[in-house]
Amino acid sequence: MSGGDIADRFTHDIVTFMRSWAPYGGPPADEVLPEFGMTRDQLVRRYQEILAHRAAEAEQMRLKPWLALRHNASRGEASRSASAPGTP
Numbered sequence: 001m002s003g004g005d006i007a008d009r010f011t012h013d014i015v016t017f018m019r020s021w022a023p024y025g026g027p028p029a030d031e032v033l034p035e036f037g038m039t040r041d042q043l044v045r046r047y048q049e050i051l052a053h054r055a056a057e058a059e060q061m062r063l064k065p066w067l068a069l070r071h072n073a074s075r076g077e078a079s080r081s082a083s084a085p086g087t088p
Helices: 003-024 029-036 040-083
Strands: none
Touching (some): 003 029, 003 040
16 A cells, blocks of 8 residues: 555545534544544544635636647647747
């Protein structure tokens, strides 16, 4: 098992744990420490980081086709202007 798999599993476990406790206002501190080796506040912060990272990845995937189009369009303009007569 690679280090990435372990990190992915840990992230998955945090998300699953937090979602299972969400209807009850979040997990109690005495459940968090033995499960994850961190305080409840640390776990909440880590969960927020995970969600922010996932939102950024989703936004990047949403924009990817448009960024590619923009990149291709700007390359086309550059090659057209470079080949146009009388351009400096």
